[in-house]
Amino acid sequence: MSETQANNPLHGITLEMILNQLVAHYGWEKLGREIEIRCFNLDPSIASSLKFLRRTPWARERVESLYVHMLNVKARQN
Template sequence: MQPNNPLHGKTLEAILTELVAHYGWPELGWRIRINCFNDDPSIKSSLKFLRKTEWARKKVEELYLSTKFQAAK
């Protein structure tokens, strides 16, 4: 168990869905410059890429955490 991990219990799909709802695809593609966010974006294609690409997944998780902590202030 990871009770101190703020991502514990969150799926990558849930994180990505929340980010898209908060920022929209254009803003998300500007903040994290990866093609799957800028070129015909979808949750399904983005998840496929993020699951195989560690550095991109880390960037998504970092943006999610910074967005959550900013909203909590």
């Protein structure tokens, strides 16, 4: 099992950490264009976004997917 987790970029990372890094990298405006959900486009905040993402599996999957994509792009740039 530890072998599987070693290759999982989301292991040990909280949803709040993911969201904070995405906002720092993209900003709310671009994040709202990448993933069109109201909590990113109308009066965005970490708290409201976390509440929505924790209740909405499809949105959380898209956020996690964008995070992994961001990590891959950063790794290729280095």
